[in-house]
Amino acid sequence: MPHDALRRPMRPLPTLLILAVTAAFGGFAATAIRDALTQPAAAEPAPAQATVPMTAQLPATVAGQPVPSLAPMLQRVMPAVVSVNTKQRVRVRTPFDNDPMFRRMLGIPEERINESLGSGVIVDAQRGYVLTNHHVVEGATEVSVMLADGRTLQAEFLGSDPDTDVALMRIPAQNLSAIPLADSDALRVGDFVVAIGNPFGVGQTVTSGIVSAVGRNNLPGAGFQNFIQTDASINPGNSGGALVDLNGRLVGINTASFNPRGSMAGNIGLGFAIPSDLASNIMQQLLANDGQVRRGTIGADTQDIDARRARALGLDSSSGALVTRVYPGSSAANAGLRANDVIVAANGQRIASAEDFRNFQGLQAANARLTLDVRRDGKPLQLTAGLQELPRDGASLDPRLAGVTFGELPETLRRQGASGVQVSTVANDSRAERAGLRSGDVILEATTGRFNDLASFRASFRQPPQQLAFRIWRDGGRIGTLAIP
Template sequence: MRPLPTLLALTAAAAFGGFAATALRDGLETPAQAAPAPAPASIASVPAMAALPTAVDGQPLPSLAPMLQKVTPSVVSVHSKQRVRVSPFGNDPMFRRMFPELSQERVRESLGSGVIVDAQRGYVLTNHHVIEGADDVSVTLADGRTLKADFVGSDADTDVALMKIPAQSLQAMPLADSNALRVGDFVVAVGNPFGVGQTVTSGIVSAVGRSNLPGVGFQNFIQTDASINPGNSGGALVNLKGELVGINTASFNPQGSMAGNIGLGFAIPANLANSIMQQLLANNGVVRRGIVGVETQDVTDRLAQGLGLDEARGAAVTRVYPNSAAAKAGLQVGDVILAANGQRIDDSESWRNFQGLQALNSQLTLDVRRDGKPLKLTTGLSETRRDGQSLDARLAGANFAELPESLRRQGWNGVLVTEVAKGSRAAQSGLRANDVILQASSGQFTDLTSFRASFDRPPEQLVLQIVRGRTQGQLLMR
């Protein structure tokens, strides 16, 4: 096994993850210097202080306070704890096994935010990264109560998680139709930045449908200049009616998330968050994704000329999998997908991102160009089987999944081993859960669908090239 090259650092740091709780020392430990008291002045010489008018042209001054009085009880602080064992030998497995008594248990704490969306059932939406790996999660309400939260489910690829708290005098926030949000609409972000307590910031919608953040999963973000800082993750982005339009997720700063807000904040649209929540409730806490069943490539200038396109954009179909939804819909090699459900498709990345955001039972209307002529096709999605036994007997006992989309955006291709049954044939060959399969002697593949297709003709000798932790090597499957 040889060392795995470290992933390239992201050039833009997203404020993902509840941040580690620390004392806010800087600026607080140094006492303020009192200025000398001014010489007393006579009462007559003191100018009268001007008061703000209560109305202008007969109209009361606008204020967000009445709306926020209704909104803030629905926004909660999320406190998670994770127990980890720390060894003085670091990650060296040999010394950790030799001297287990020297390892110490530490508790990592992090802070984030959440939104009550169902008062009757006690459901709270937050970010997956806020509670990822947590052993214990508690929620503090705006009225000061702290309640234990139970994990319902989460989806790492959209960064949405669902928790449940006791339904005791809760107040839920109504959901807006985030599809109606327009650039320029006023929005307010409510959360718990840096753990200082519930805080409100305001701004406008800077853009909608953002999907080009590096190192993040499936994306359809609302961009806003309302300040979103560490600890705001999972909080509410609301409109002036007090309705939830998004779940605050990330801030963007080339110098790192802790460098401060520069007016680039991102939120998950409420419609998407609600769709993920319904899928988590329906599927025992997981999201089941489907595929159309095609491989695509970007359209180059040269390819655009050959296909009779006016511009070099779209996802050109290079392969249609047999018995897939695409095959049933009539998609063909050489077709170019230009839009899906009215959403513009610029390249293979945007096509993959669109598919990943659809529920398994979705119906898609595709705008296709075939032989230079426009064509509309309707298709559904099909779910890929994930068990190894259905691929090759040598993989019996293993289950597979698509790579996390965040890894794909960093240039990775392959499939993830999600579980390996103890004593199974795959386990006996050395395959382990969380292994990443990069290549196999079965043939070329980039994702789970093409991995399955590579076994149409099972190889005489099955060798997998895998990544495990920080190392990679080869496994011979027997």
């Protein structure tokens, strides 16, 4: 890419949210609601002469059989579902930020404390491990957990993965209860499930429903996705709570409800949970990798197929991910994958689009083996490839980037239309730091060329440029071109 291409006007990234994504995303400050619900209800005393009961009583048996109840199962399970309270220090920004005297005169504090509520699930009573959502604890400076018996414990943050919205905490392991994990892959549409959490901060609450769908992966505003959909009510504050089967086993971590009218419009039966198998896998990776999740790639670029291209490739439909580039030395190249191949399935799972294939890779372990069903010149072919974790250090790319590490963009940004790589860390007093590069910056383009992800970013440095400059996107705004001498 010519250096002057960096001067082109920058197009804004598309805005997120085709639907209003509501929550269960984030905690919910429920003080006002809680106060309102705890006010005693005014009631007229019953007339003294009334002898007929005002409410009907359920029969103890029906046709000689006891009426089924979830109570015994819930009695075992509910002690393992906790309320999560987070505190976050937020700087109070005003026009007087640079004038401390005015701040003091007007009584404007430097910062305030934001509090929010969510839920969590104890999955290991011996070690005190608690699973919750990343968005429940994101940015928190203090996290406390309230158990069902009223005890409040300080939680230790062990790590999280924003792209699957899973976070892991630890609390002091004293007389805890845990929920056993089920095989969430065995869930079927129509299975009964129960959601447990702390909606609106009113206290531990149970709702029930069925599994409406499995394998949902086309929701706006989320990262890598393989959601369980349920019609059990999931409301603000339910985030991180438990979705259990009728045997009291954990099948999912409640994470979101979708409502086009916003979170206060009420439940409309569209709740989503992270499968327990995925949550457990992420937890093991967080424990093994110092609180981080590592992902691999096969080293190939893909794109969607339109009807015209499908006909040219001899395909019956436009379903699949079209390979547009295979990087030399990559796992894809070693497996024999070629440009113009069409990936239609991976490990037996149908791949309908390039996003499907990216989502599939993102949910695998960094060194996972993939069996790819491919169409080449209209004929079926099966290839085997292993994912590879790419080096992330800048020094291996260019000496000017020593002290910098890079990572893939959060999948939520990609779903907004962004492409490129994210700066993970920048060492103090490095050349990049002195030039103005910061942790969290998104590099959209460089004098090395265009790129979509970490694999293509690294490939663009095969011929190091004489002048190194980046187009940067920072904190939702754009700062233009940044040159590193």
